[in-house]
Amino acid sequence: MAAFRISAGDCFECIERLERVSISPCSLRELESQLKQLYDLLVTHQALIDSHLVNFFTENMWDTRLPTEWTEELERIRDDQLTVLSARRVREVVKSPSLIEFVEECDRMSLTSLGVPEFRRVLSLCTHEQPNLAMNEKKRHEVSQMIDLLGYLTKAVEISQVIDVGSGRGYLSEAIALKHRLKVIGLESKEGNTHSATKRNKIFERVMKNSVEQMHVASAASYVPVTVTVEARSESDAHSFLEQLAREYPGILDSRESTAIVGLHTCGQLACTIQEIFLTDPHVKLLFYVGCCYHLMSDDTGFPQSSFLKSKRATLSRTARNYCQTAKEQTGSKYVRSESLFYRAVLQWIIRHELGGHVDHLEGTTTI
Known part of the structure; x- marks a missing residue:
């Protein structure tokens, strides 16, 4: 076993x-x-x-x-x-x-x-440099692995904004903004996590301000993640996902920009929902997530996602x-x-x- x-x-x-x-x-x-x-x-x-x-x-x-x-x-x-x-x-x-x-x-x-040659080649490019942010060792390891590969992929498809789905306290969002200087919007369903992320973002803004002043580039506010609380959405909302968010949060998110959707520990059916968004919204150019809680996936629309495995029932x-x-x-x-x-x-x-x-x-x- x-x-x-x-x-x-x-x-x-x-x-x-x-x-x-x-x-x-x-x-x-x-x-x-x-x-x-x-x-x-x-x-x-x-x-x-x-x-x-x-x-x-x-x-x-x-x-x-x-x-x-x-x-x-x-x-x-x-x-x-x-x-x-x-x-x-x-x-x-x-x-x-x-x-x-x-x-x-x-x-x-x-x-x-297992795996395919292209994927192994991309993984070989990762530096595994750990972000200088306050998080425990396990989270630091997970985030460092993910942002390395994400940096390669966002450049390959020219991403201008990143949506971190199920962002929690904002660890991944901060690391992406710090290392890759991308606009990051965190979506979280629990108000308590959003509050914690907002407090962390204020500290993060001070860190970024010092970094930006040394580099003489755009303002620190351009790189500070924004975390908002949203209600859980179904796959049926996928076709208009970015447009809905842009209307709810004007000035934070632009539905016309080239967008990446990312997630670390996207729980159960959430992984299936963001896959549907990726497939139906033309402005979502990149989907990169690590799923978890497979037992919470729906038997009807959850597992399997692969068309090949579906064909095998x-x-x-x-x-x-x-x-x-x-x-x-x-x-x-x-x-x-x-x-x-x-x-x-x-x-x-x-x-x-x-x-x-x-x-x-x-x-x-x-x-x-």
Whole structure:
């Protein structure tokens, strides 16, 4: 299961990133070939990826969902050796040919193994220079990775303004404005986050003012992000998205300018909405986001977004989409929260057998 989580999480994040990158027909065929391989892997192991970890306690899935050859092999391996199942050293400790084949096939489907040449070339241009802004180490790493690649893409398509969707407290917006000197508008649905971003922007303006005075260029106000609170919008509003915003916030946003829509941790269905905006609004020239919360995507209009996967009628259960969000670094034995899983299993058993309820992990619902 750990090995598959690496494959699913990395690959579908890869798909999210690659679908909107301009690539050659040859690379598109290569990507479709890789998607087909991934789809075949999903179909082959559908029962396994739909198995919630709690159900390994409550429904004895260790014996019913895994081949006996695998369970005997895994029980033989020490806990500290289990971590190599997520690496290329699996043959050092595993003897079972079918388990080795499974782990290696998952590794071939990982983000580091997949991708297209153009995308790898663009990534190689990134400097990974971290922005000099107040944020924690994790956020700084994420933002630095993103703004490097964004800088390359905005120059390639001559972007003049950036809309940061789901901008939160404005970390990404500030980094874009600071490094690339672009006009940035942050859109946020929570008033508390907008208030925090506005306070940060005031501090940011003082920083920019000192920087601008040293360079003898335009005023600092030109580069200070503006964050506004907006209500959640559906895909049906996509065709007039920029025009609506320009009417609501005159002087802040120009619906006729060449625009990039970006997002860091665009949650669930929000990613689908901004894809629709990108496809329907001619002034949106660039879409660049990193999605999250795949389990919150709608089954009707959410997953899959790829026309190729739609043609295959590909689906992923809520359980599988939750696995997609697990970082490969968290698959080692020291990260397994066996105690909390045990208590959740006990609660699930009580709900089912004492209260007559039903727990559906595939749909993410509990009924009592």
